[in-house]
Amino acid sequence: MTTVKDVCRHVRSKNAGPYWVTFDLFFDGPESFEKHHANPALGPQLFQRLFGADPALVRHYPVADLNVVKISYARTSPQGGVVERDMHCGQQFVRLLDVRLD
Template sequence: MSTVRDVCHHVRSKNAGPFWVTFDLFFDGPESFAKYGEAPALGPQLFERLFGADPAFVQRYPVASLNMVKISYARTEPQGGMVERDMHRGQQYVRLLEVELD
C-alpha cells in the first residue's frame, strides 16, 4: 500500500481565510500525480472522518502543471475560537501522511 508520505515530496496545511482550511499535496512526479491525484481515498469522507468537515463543503483542485492537488474544506468553527489549538492549521497535514491511497 502506498501512503501520502510515500508519493508526495511535500504536504502542507494552512488557513484559507478564517472559514476554510486548505491542504496542498505535491506529488513526487507526473506518474504519481496521474495515479493518485484523483484517489478516492482522498475524498470528502476522509476529511469528514479526520477533521469533522461536512463532505458537501470539501473541494478538490488538481493542478497538473505542478503535480499537485489542493483540497479545501469549510472549518467547523471560525478561526480563533476559545478552544483553538492550531489557529493557523499548519500542523493538520500530519494526519494525512499515513493515509493509504491504493
C-alpha cells in the same frame, strides 16, 4: 501499501481565511500525480473522518502542470474561536501522511 508520504515530496496545510483550511499535496512526479490525485481515499469522507468537515463543503483542485492537488474544507468553527487548537492550521497535514492510497 502506498501512503501519501510515499508519493508526495511535500504536504502542507494552512489557514485559508477565517472559515477555510487548505492542504497542498505536492506529488513526486507526473506519474504519481496522475495515479493518485483523484483517489477516492482522498475524498470528502476522509476529511469528515479526520477533521469533522462537512463532506459537501470539501473542495478538490488538481493542478496538473505542478503535480499538485489542493484540497480545502470549511472549518467547523471560525479561526480563533474558543475551540481553536491550531489557529494557522500548520500542523493539520500530519494526519494525511499515513493515508493509504491502495
